[in-house]
Amino acid sequence: MRFLTSAGSAAAYLLPLISAQKVISLAGDAWTLSNPSLNISVPAHLPSQAHLDLYANQVIGNPYYGLNDFNLRWVAWNNWTYTSAPISGLSSNATSTWLQFDGLDTFTSISFCGQHVASTNNQFRQYWFDVSSILSACGSEADRVLAINFGSAPNIANAIAAEPGQETWPYGVQQVYEFPNRWFIRKEQSDFGWDWGPAFAPAGPWKPAYVVQLDVEEPVHIRNSVVDIYRQGQLNNLPPDQTKPWVVNASLDYFGSLPEGATLKYTLMDLDNNTVMSGGMSSVNCTDATVTGETTVPDGSVDLWWPSQLGAQTLYYMTIDLVATTNVTLASVTKRLGFRTIVLNESPISDAQLAQGIAPGNNWHFEINGHEFYAKGSNFIPPDAFWPRVTVEKMNQLFDSVVDGNQNMLRVWASGAYSPDFLYDLADEKGILLWSEFEFGDALYPVNPEFLDNVFQEADYNVRRVNHHPSLALWAGGNELENLELILVNNSAPEELPRYMTEYETLFLDTLLPAVFGNSHSISYTPSSTSNGWLSLNFSNPIPIVERYYNLTPGSVYGETDFYNYDPSVLYNDTAFPIGRFSNEFGYHSMPSLQSWRTQVSEADLHFNSSTVLLRDHHNPSGGLNTSNYANSSTGQAQMTEAVELWYPIPNKTDSFSAWCHATQIFQADLYVSEIEFYRRGSGLPNRQLGSLYWQLEDIWVAPTWAGIEYDGRWKVLHYAAKDIYEHVIIAPYYNLATGNLSVWVTSDLWDAATGTATFTWYDWSGSKLPINATSSVDFSIGAINSTQVLQTFTTDILKDYDLTNVVMHMTVEAQGSLPNDNTTRIFRHDNWFHPTALKDAQLVDPALQLSYSNSTKNFTVTATSGVAAWVWLDYPSGSVLNFDSNAFWLAPNGTREIGYTVKSDSTNGAWIDGVTVESLYNQTLST
Ligand SMILES: *[C@@H]1O[C@H](CO)[C@@H](O)[C@H](O)[C@H]1NC(C)=O
Ligand SMILES: *[C@@H]1O[C@H](CO)[C@@H](O)[C@H](O)[C@H]1NC(C)=O
Ligand SMILES: *[C@@H]1O[C@H](CO)[C@@H](O)[C@H](O)[C@H]1NC(C)=O
Ligand SMILES: *[C@@H]1O[C@H](CO)[C@@H](O)[C@H](O)[C@H]1NC(C)=O
Ligand SMILES: *[C@@H]1O[C@H](CO)[C@@H](O)[C@H](O)[C@H]1NC(C)=O
Ligand SMILES: *[C@@H]1O[C@H](CO)[C@@H](O)[C@H](O)[C@H]1NC(C)=O
Numbered sequence: 001m002r003f004l005t006s007a008g009s010a011a012a013y014l015l016p017l018i019s020a021q022k023v024i025s026l027a028g029d030a031w032t033l034s035n036p037s038l039n040i041s042v043p044a045h046l047p048s049q050a051h052l053d054l055y056a057n058q059v060i061g062n063p064y065y066g067l068n069d070f071n072l073r074w075v076a077w078n079n080w081t082y083t084s085a086p087i088s089g090l091s092s093n094a095t096s097t098w099l100q101f102d103g104l105d106t107f108t109s110i111s112f113c114g115q116h117v118a119s120t121n122n123q124f125r126q127y128w129f130d131v132s133s134i135l136s137a138c139g140s141e142a143d144r145v146l147a148i149n150f151g152s153a154p155n156i157a158n159a160i161a162a163e164p165g166q167e168t169w170p171y172g173v174q175q176v177y178e179f180p181n182r183w184f185i186r187k188e189q190s191d192f193g194w195d196w197g198p199a200f201a202p203a204g205p206w207k208p209a210y211v212v213q214l215d216v217e218e219p220v221h222i223r224n225s226v227v228d229i230y231r232q233g234q235l236n237n238l239p240p241d242q243t244k245p246w247v248v249n250a251s252l253d254y255f256g257s258l259p260e261g262a263t264l265k266y267t268l269m270d271l272d273n274n275t276v277m278s279g280g281m282s283s284v285n286c287t288d289a290t291v292t293g294e295t296t297v298p299d300g301s302v303d304l305w306w307p308s309q310l311g312a313q314t315l316y317y318m319t320i321d322l323v324a325t326t327n328v329t330l331a332s333v334t335k336r337l338g339f340r341t342i343v344l345n346e347s348p349i350s351d352a353q354l355a356q357g358i359a360p361g362n363n364w365h366f367e368i369n370g371h372e373f374y375a376k377g378s379n380f381i382p383p384d385a386f387w388p389r390v391t392v393e394k395m396n397q398l399f400d401s402v403v404d405g406n407q408n409m410l411r412v413w414a415s416g417a418y419s420p421d422f423l424y425d426l427a428d429e430k431g432i433l434l435w436s437e438f439e440f441g442d443a444l445y446p447v448n449p450e451f452l453d454n455v456f457q458e459a460d461y462n463v464r465r466v467n468h469h470p471s472l473a474l475w476a477g478g479n480e481l482e483n484l485e486l487i488l489v490n491n492s493a494p495e496e497l498p499r500y501m502t503e504y505e506t507l508f509l510d511t512l513l514p515a516v517f518g519n520s521h522s523i524s525y526t527p528s529s530t531s532n533g534w535l536s537l538n539f540s541n542p543i544p545i546v547e548r549y550y551n552l553t554p555g556s557v558y559g560e561t562d563f564y565n566y567d568p569s570v571l572y573n574d575t576a577f578p579i580g581r582f583s584n585e586f587g588y589h590s591m592p593s594l595q596s597w598r599t600q601v602s603e604a605d606l607h608f609n610s611s612t613v614l615l616r617d618h619h620n621p622s623g624g625l626n627t628s629n630y631a632n633s634s635t636g637q638a639q640m641t642e643a644v645e646l647w648y649p650i651p652n653k654t655d656s657f658s659a660w661c662h663a664t665q666i667f668q669a670d671l672y673v674s675e676i677e678f679y680r681r682g683s684g685l686p687n688r689q690l691g692s693l694y695w696q697l698e699d700i701w702v703a704p705t706w707a708g709i710e711y712d713g714r715w716k717v718l719h720y721a722a723k724d725i726y727e728h729v730i731i732a733p734y735y736n737l738a739t740g741n742l743s744v745w746v747t748s749d750l751w752d753a754a755t756g757t758a759t760f761t762w763y764d765w766s767g768s769k770l771p772i773n774a775t776s777s778v779d780f781s782i783g784a785i786n787s788t789q790v791l792q793t794f795t796t797d798i799l800k801d802y803d804l805t806n807v808v809m810h811m812t813v814e815a816q817g818s819l820p821n822d823n824t825t826r827i828f829r830h831d832n833w834f835h836p837t838a839l840k841d842a843q844l845v846d847p848a849l850q851l852s853y854s855n856s857t858k859n860f861t862v863t864a865t866s867g868v869a870a871w872v873w874l875d876y877p878s879g880s881v882l883n884f885d886s887n888a889f890w891l892a893p894n895g896t897r898e899i900g901y902t903v904k905s906d907s908t909n910g911a912w913i914d915g916v917t918v919e920s921l922y923n924q925t926l927s928t
Helices: 050-056 073-077 132-136 153-161 351-355 392-404 421-430 449-466 481-492 494-517 594-600 611-615 636-647 657-684 717-725 911-915 921-926
Strands: 023-025 028-035 040-046 080-084 096-101 107-112 115-121 127-130 146-150 209-214 220-231 246-256 263-270 275-280 282-286 290-297 316-323 329-337 342-345 365-368 375-380 409-412 433-437 472-476 534-537 545-547 560-563 582-586 691-694 729-736 741-748 754-763 777-782 786-794 808-817 826-834 850-854 859-863 869-875 880-884 889-891 896-899 901-906 917-919
Touching: 028 050, 040 050, 040 080, 050 073, 073 153, 096 132, 096 220, 096 246, 115 127, 209 220, 220 316, 220 329, 220 449, 246 263, 246 316, 246 329, 263 290, 275 290, 342 472, 375 433, 375 582, 392 421, 392 880, 392 901, 409 691, 421 433, 421 449, 449 494, 481 494, 494 545, 582 657, 594 657, 636 657, 657 691, 657 717, 657 729, 657 741, 657 786, 657 921, 717 729, 717 880, 729 754, 729 808, 729 826, 741 754, 741 777, 741 808, 741 826, 754 786, 777 786, 859 869, 869 921, 889 896
Parallel strands: 375 409, 375 691, 409 433, 433 472, 560 582, 582 691
Antiparallel strands: 023 209, 028 040, 028 080, 080 146, 096 127, 096 209, 107 115, 107 146, 220 246, 246 290, 263 275, 263 316, 282 290, 316 329, 342 365, 534 545, 729 741, 741 786, 754 777, 754 808, 808 826, 850 859, 859 896, 869 889, 869 917, 880 901
16 A cells, blocks of 8 residues: 555646645555445545546446446445545644645545544535644544545435525526536536436546645645736736736745745746746735735747647746745745737727628637637547546647647537646647636526635636646636527526526626636636627726627627537538637537447447447437427437438448448538538638637547547547648638539638639549539639638539539649748648539449558558549558548549558557558448
8 A cells, every 4th residue: 555656647747846845645546445335345546536446446347338327327326435544654743734635526524533624515626624633633643544435426416406495497497418406516517417428427536635744944835826927908808918018927825824024036947947037026915825926027038829830839937936034935836838818809890890891790709919810629528537547648649639630729618627737738738729618517507605605716726727828718607608598598487587697697707707807817708608798898897797698780790609400401501500700619429430339339239229329329309408409309319310311322221330330420520511611711701700619529438429539539530521621721612502503712711811723623423524614723812811712603504414413523722821920931732522412312433442551651542543532531440549641531533642640559569550441432332
């Protein structure tokens, strides 16, 4: 039995360095997990959760296997106690002894030396307790045992809901997935189930914990800290003056007793530890819990941090020393940080913007270091139902895939957990902006004083903890509140809307906004994703934001859009997609690959309409969102079936489960591409659309979901297709099926103008060129972050003599331009395809694909030896995780493509290369 001397791997990664010799980490395997009434007692770990320790000791099977999501509900309905081995190494001459918990999930009763210490009820807070008197009354060293009893969260949520006088909400407002009443408790909301995930409601000490002993030389311990870097005079949510110096405000949260007259010193270093600046901080203020000071850094004395593909990710270290009047350093914190401003600009459209043709209303876009940019990305959900097993390695791979996928922003969705520091560290390094959210979603919440205070403590702690990360892009109050929850109230009980709107503002404006604005001048706040933005922003009011809600003027464009439509006829139908300034959510689900299914479901259960597969699809009206949008929809499985049958050759479902899974992925990718093309084109239209974040980046387990990356890191068709359509310069068709109006646009998100040529070549599916009377090539120039039409015609005219099932158009673009913050002139290329009928009706021919691999170039080569090849797909066997440089592409007749790859993990010792196969959509027709 031992405690580790440093925290577990994930937790140790770039933790702020805190100098204190008398900090004993409680991480390690010197723990026991028990439930006496179930007669269970097993060796355990910290950080951990009960399911993980029960699984490690084979008391339960793999929680992710088969239907264990349902079979293991008994674990969630029971209490679990984590008991430590006697804690050795404690000093007897300390002036005080403390317990510090960085995260307890969720309802605990804590005892030390057999004495009750405290109870806790918030998974997201840090807790610290003075146990000096308990320790001094403790008998022998063998009695120095810490025991943490975790109550059953589903039981406790139900008990709170049943309290007399408890808050209630109108019918249909509170979205229930598996366990009810999640809105009464401060625990990861998706632990009670969601439409893309399982419901385990885990319990345990999920983050590091410490014993801290203080003495005369080190009378304080820094438990948390905030560094806020902003331009002098900057106000939240408003673009600052980029010529002003930087203000660096630092504030240390401590416990212990702070000597009179303590001051702060700082050292700013580059990553090679060369000092850039150092000195004493000014305006130092001390309270009984914090020490705050500030300094300025002249403009130009540090390099800026930029997101991926928009410039360099320059980082610095800053050490902040808490210094006594004797000049002795009492405590010290080092953080790695960056200099940038990131603002969510929701200001009214200016006269200058109106003059450029931008529709009236308000802006809703991000600005990095004073520059508008196009946000390209997706939504990040909890990467595992059990956070303690989320490793740095896994997140490093996932974030590499984000960058490889041409994404620069993730929305860290509101009903998981606040991201650990290591996740922000990785995002800082890779240039991924993290739009971060408080953990509230798809429900309304109580507003009694205890609940609000608990929420404020949680928000204050987490805002301070992560504020120094340059990747932090925004704080949002919660998910789908103004655009869903308040509307559901209005649908169900319109007379009660004023009351619930007041409560909504009590939590999301009066409570959460001060937690952001009170700690950060650098980060913008919005109470809800999705919203129409603010109506007014006035810093002379205690709460500066007044929300617009549905106070809209026709013809004006305001905020963000969130769009789901499970009628698969929506594919390619531009008139169905919403027009806004930014799209923060949209999608459709698909099946995971057979390789992934096999890791969590038995072979016998892997067939079409298998009850295990059906039960792992949590997108259905009885278990999922009960909104009008979903009410008419069939189950998720039926929706995917309808989608494939409407648009593609139908794979033989009973013979080829794998082909079926793949076909659902093609529909998903096709839909997302058509929406992303639509949103991106909006950057050059009056709505001046500046962001596309699809739902969702990655999977929490193996199941039918909206993800583009599977649980083990394997890319679905979607992630490849998104990578392609998130290139800087793209060409895309827009087609009105009813009128035959066909246009082609080039869209660029470069920050300077570009010039180039677009070409259009018409074929029949067998590969013969068609002499269609339409433009074949156009020169164009395109402005910064803009789009331009390069072709407009009517298929009713140019294709009137052709069989539409046997026509396909290849379009290419080649443009000269340069990347932001980089003067090199580069060539940007992209191509795309237009087919006037659904591919199920198209006269596909066998493109007789040839695949080869070169040991010298480490590239695969695919050639279409006859006809046009649609949705060419390279597949690779189980045992490795990798991504090809491109996949799910089309090939022109006799077209060939060389494809490199990046291996993320490989247990096949390179043998996967021999297992690579290639097929195209044509192969789907073979199995019918
Ligand atoms: C206790 O006394 C020892 C020996 O003098 C000293 O090294 C140590 O720093 C003191 N304080 C604590 C908290 O152990
Ligand atoms: C389970 O935990 C809860 C909350 O800590 C507590 O109220 C309850 O008494 C416990 N039940 C048992 C059987 O220990
Ligand atoms: C900078 O200093 C830290 C702490 O002393 C050390 O761990 C790190 O290796 C140093 N980095 C370089 C590049 O010297
Ligand atoms: C310290 O308090 C004073 C008075 O409230 C304030 O003006 C100053 O900005 C504070 N210092 C810091 C670093 O916040
Ligand atoms: C602390 O350091 C400052 C600056 O180096 C010096 O002026 C002062 O005399 C020192 N105070 C003590 C008590 O050593
Ligand atoms: C496209 O969507 C619009 C708006 O929802 C709808 O009215 C129209 O019928 C759709 N068109 C097709 C071809 O499905």
